[in-house]
Amino acid sequence: MFRVSVTSFLTECDSKRARTDARVENPTSAVLVWNPVTDRNREETEGPRRRAFFLAVGATSILTLDQATKTLVASRLVPGESIEILPGILHLTLVRNTGMAFGLLSDLDIPFKSPLMTLLSLAIVAAVIYYALRSPGAETMTRLGSIFILGGALGNIVDRVRLGYVIDFVDVFYRDTHWPAFNVADSSICVGVGLWLLDSLRRHRPALGAEPEVAGGSGTGESAS
Numbered sequence: 001m002f003r004v005s006v007t008s009f010l011t012e013c014d015s016k017r018a019r020t021d022a023r024v025e026n027p028t029s030a031v032l033v034w035n036p037v038t039d040r041n042r043e044e045t046e047g048p049r050r051r052a053f054f055l056a057v058g059a060t061s062i063l064t065l066d067q068a069t070k071t072l073v074a075s076r077l078v079p080g081e082s083i084e085i086l087p088g089i090l091h092l093t094l095v096r097n098t099g100m101a102f103g104l105l106s107d108l109d110i111p112f113k114s115p116l117m118t119l120l121s122l123a124i125v126a127a128v129i130y131y132a133l134r135s136p137g138a139e140t141m142t143r144l145g146s147i148f149i150l151g152g153a154l155g156n157i158v159d160r161v162r163l164g165y166v167i168d169f170v171d172v173f174y175r176d177t178h179w180p181a182f183n184v185a186d187s188s189i190c191v192g193v194g195l196w197l198l199d200s201l202r203r204h205r206p207a208l209g210a211e212p213e214v215a216g217g218s219g220t221g222e223s224a225s
Helices: 007-012 036-076 113-134 140-163 184-204
Strands: 002-005 031-034 082-086 090-097 166-174
Touching: 036 090, 036 113, 036 140, 036 166, 036 184, 113 140, 140 166, 140 184, 166 184
Parallel strands: none
Antiparallel strands: 002 031, 082 090, 090 166
């Protein structure tokens, strides 16, 4: 983090009279000088490590919560069975989803569907990890959103690898209209995508009170008579 700069040594070792047996004549003239390059290199090496640590801890926490809720519901219900939580609005209904989040592609019948869904999810996970680790340190919402997306994606991948389908159980509806059943992992993915969008809008939003630029001049002066 610091380097030693010796003025007497630099004086002796000029371009014309540099010699291999140069010695420091006055060691007391050495001073400590802050080296910003070393500090920047340290940030470049430690920054990704910190981001990776928090990404792993956050995603693991969401994964654990997702798997715990799925295990609890699967131990109490059989597929298709419901428990009323809020009459006419919310039930817990055990559903086996062979598609993506919120039942997307669940009705699609193709060979090797489960392995294909798993590979697609793994590709998404790899992209999220790459994006999260390379995002600037100031983009806190983007990194937080990446944690939610990664944890949710991993939660559903564990189900596909272990069971061949994803356990959904949150059934929101109004009268006869039902929103596709979902789980904690699906909700986490939605929260993460929302944080990504909010951070993108925040970074691209013009500063409040900023005056629009006027072509051909600053727009603040008066026209010449």
